[in-house]
Amino acid sequence: MNTQRSFAAALAALTIASSWLACSDPPPLPYIPPPECRGTVECELPYNVDPRCGEVACIDGACVLELYETSRSQYRGDCEITRCHDGQRVAERDPDDVWDDGNPCTEDVCDPTGPVNKYVRPSPAPSGSGFCNGSGQEVTCLYDVDCEDPTRFCSLLGNCIPLECKNGMLDPDYGETYMDCGGHCDPCRITRPCNSKYDCLTGVCGPDGTCSVDRCLDRVQNGNETDVDCGFGCYPCADGYKCRANENCESGICFAGTCQPRTCSDGRRNGEEEDADCGGDCPPCR
Template sequence: MKLLRSLAAALAALIVASSWLACSDPPPPPYTPPPECRTTADCELPYNVDPRCGEIACIEGTCELELFQTSRSQYRGDCEITRCHEGQRVAERDPEDVWDDGNPCTEDVCEPTGPANKFVEPSPAPSGSGFCNGSGQEVTCLYDADCEDPELFCSLLGNCIPVECKNGMLDPDFGETYMDCGGHCDPCRITQPCKSKYDCLTGVCGPDGTCSVDRCRDRVQNGNETDVDCGFDCYPCADGYKCRANENCESGICFAGECQPRTCSDGRRNGEEEDADCGGDCPPCR
């Protein structure tokens, strides 16, 4: 009898416990902290990190910082390389970072004072055609023998022209428009007669039939222009046009004799930037 009562009591307790479990709420899930970020826009680069030396991104809900060893902002041809140390930019000398002026008759080197372009001594041009005249210019000849024709001589401008171009006479048969200039001879100077732009040093034969001064809108590369109607005293040149210095270009970047497009890593302040390669449409400045 006692055994039956014990079994009945245990069964009753089991029924009560089952009823309590059935009516109670399930245990709460373990706590999961909210993500630190959802997109990279939620992350902010630390103040002591230059945006040219690091970047931050949202990766699987966490803002992760990546530091670079070399700055993303480098100016080619300044004989320096900009490295990154703990997120800050540090400039170091780099003798291999020479400024290429695009002139085959100059030697591009790094001097202790910075980049330099030294005139090559008179010699055959590296291009294989013509000669370097020792003044940074590529010419057809240096001496009469370079013309390889006894009826031609090497002019002061480095052109192989007929010997009649130095006889002190006007020779229309050789296309001369003035004594010893024009046609097959060297071009004529300003105010001397001409028939076409090829007769003039300036490349401009005026409506009065004389060689005219060069202007910034004469649609000819002349004077100290680096390309047609642009460079130096004229308007800055657009990307892709020829140049000899940074100030020749709208972008402020001349390399290998050509104006380069601006970027957020060219090492120069241009476009809408607030400083070199930052601000405006580039990463924010610090």
């Protein structure tokens, strides 16, 4: 009898405990905060950080800011370097950031006002071929002795040409198309007779057989053009063409005498950019 009572009591207790457990809430799980980001696109650069001086990325669910010491955007050849201080750009003088004009007869330096390309005094050209005439041009000769041939003299254009090219006569045997010009002599001025473009200073021998004025679509580099039919006074030049200044280039970037492709770090507003190196297909502007 006592055994039955004990069993009944135990069963009743077990039933009550089971009911209590069934009605009770489960123990709370530890709190795990949600990730700050799932991709870099969800991270925003702080308002006080220039996008050229830092970037933010999503790493392990958190937005992480990286600041640069030097700006990603630099204009080459302006005698300056742009540092980054606490996410902001600060320009500093840099005498080694010299603008190269691509001309072997100029000395590229930085002075207090910025980049300067000084004419090299009359002397042998650095290339080892020809001479610098003191006006920023590379020529064949400076003096008659440079021609190393007693039958030739150094012309005003710096060419070694036959002595007959200064006798005041028309010499067809030397290819002259007009008195002392054309053929083996210096090219002729406009309106003078010509047989080919090589007879003319402009490089254009017109259909009427006379040297013609230079034009932007004559398929010859002449006048102030920096390359064939482009440059000063004509259309801007495409990437890879010769130039002497930024305005000669479609990209607005001339360096080492050649038009350079635009980038999002060239320090200039070009392409689809809304401002220098930002907006359009570059990082957003602030």
